[in-house]
Amino acid sequence: MSTRIVKCPNCGVFNTNREYCKNCNTLISHKKKREIKAAEVKQEQIDEAIEELENPNLAERLKQSPNAFYRAIGWIIYSVITVVSAIGAGLAWLIAMVAAG
Numbered sequence: 827m828s829t830r831i832v833k834c835p836n837c838g839v840f841n842t843n844r845e846y847c848k849n850c851n852t853l854i855s856h857k858k859k860r861e862i863k864a865a866e867v868k869q870e871q872i873d874e875a876i877e878e879l880e881n882p883n884l885a886e887r888l889k890q891s892p893n894a895f896y897r898a899i900g901w902i903i904y905s906v907i908t909v910v911s912a913i914g915a916g917l918a919w920l921i922a923m924v925a926a927g
């Protein structure tokens with residue numbers, strides 16, 4: 827394993843093979859920063875996809891509609907929410923990717 831010495835941009839202390847500054851605990855690993863950033867972007871997309879699908883007012887309103895066509899759409903949305911919730915973030919992420927084109 828190679829030795830990486832990184833100077834903390836916050837307090838100027840030199841750190842060896844650390845992701846966080848030993849003095850002030852600032853994140854100093856660029857690789858770690860990128861990983862966190864990527865994870866944040868991914869989580870945002872998942873949240874957006876879930877929020878869009880889990881619009882309970884829309885599904886409930888449609889299910890209550892006197893119009894059979896809208897009721898059917900309401901049930902489809904309701905089913906999709908149920909399936910997505912069951913399968914979890916993996917599918918939500920996939921939907922986010924598809925939606926993002």
Ligand SMILES: [Zn+2]
Pocket residue numbers: 834835836837838839847848849850851852
């Ligand atoms: Zn520091």
